[in-house]
Amino acid sequence: MSRLFAKWYDFFMNPLEKKKFKRIRNELISKARGNVLELGAGTGINFPLYKDVDKVTAIEPSPYMVKRSAMKMMQAVVPIEIVQESAEELPFADNTFDTVVATLVFCTIPNPEKALLELQRVCKPDGSILLFEHVKMKNQYLGALQEWLTPAWKKVCDGCCLNRNTLELLQAQGIVIKKIESFYSDLFISVEAFNKK
Numbered sequence: 001m002s003r004l005f006a007k008w009y010d011f012f013m014n015p016l017e018k019k020k021f022k023r024i025r026n027e028l029i030s031k032a033r034g035n036v037l038e039l040g041a042g043t044g045i046n047f048p049l050y051k052d053v054d055k056v057t058a059i060e061p062s063p064y065m066v067k068r069s070a071m072k073m074m075q076a077v078v079p080i081e082i083v084q085e086s087a088e089e090l091p092f093a094d095n096t097f098d099t100v101v102a103t104l105v106f107c108t109i110p111n112p113e114k115a116l117l118e119l120q121r122v123c124k125p126d127g128s129i130l131l132f133e134h135v136k137m138k139n140q141y142l143g144a145l146q147e148w149l150t151p152a153w154k155k156v157c158d159g160c161c162l163n164r165n166t167l168e169l170l171q172a173q174g175i176v177i178k179k180i181e182s183f184y185s186d187l188f189i190s191v192e193a194f195n196k197k
Helices: 003-029 063-068 070-075 112-122 140-156 166-172
Strands: 034-039 053-059 080-083 097-103 123-134 176-183 188-194
Touching (some): 003 097, 003 123, 003 176, 003 188, 034 112, 097 112, 112 123, 112 166, 166 176, 166 188
Parallel strands (some): 034 053, 053 080, 097 123
Antiparallel strands (some): 123 188, 176 188
16 A cells, blocks of 8 residues: 555545544444454554454554554554554464454455455454445446446555445355445445354
8 A cells, every 4th residue: 555545545534534434433333342353454543433342453454554543543442453464364363353343445455355264264253243345336327337437446546446345245255244234325334244153
């Protein structure tokens, strides 16, 4: 991930984050418990939201994002550890985490199928999986527009795929979905699931 993208990420996301996204993140993260793994922590926007957890281990491959997350880590009320690694190669033993959180990250992971296998491996049996993602829209015309925009969008937004169907990927891996909420005409989804092993 580029230094420039990391520098401007919060600025461009701020209008969304100040309104609906903040509520969505708060509601989702309030369900996290125990030993938590956060995939793709970015600039650490979720760090101050964790309350009833023992510890958060945050994975982030970009050194620029890790650097920018330091201020948010100081605002956290629970212990946060940042590990600079990718979601496809998690350096943890099987069944380590009670909860896995990913927010606006699966659109950018180069190999999301491998990342989901790793997520399942390190999450305890029946552990919680909490996701907030943007996905390919069901509307035929808007979905086609996402397909058309994705090649250019990936270049501008550091690999972000507008057309990724993350919900389909979850279901293909056998992750059990408990609840799905859609926002902005199903461009964004919030998912509560559990790890059935």
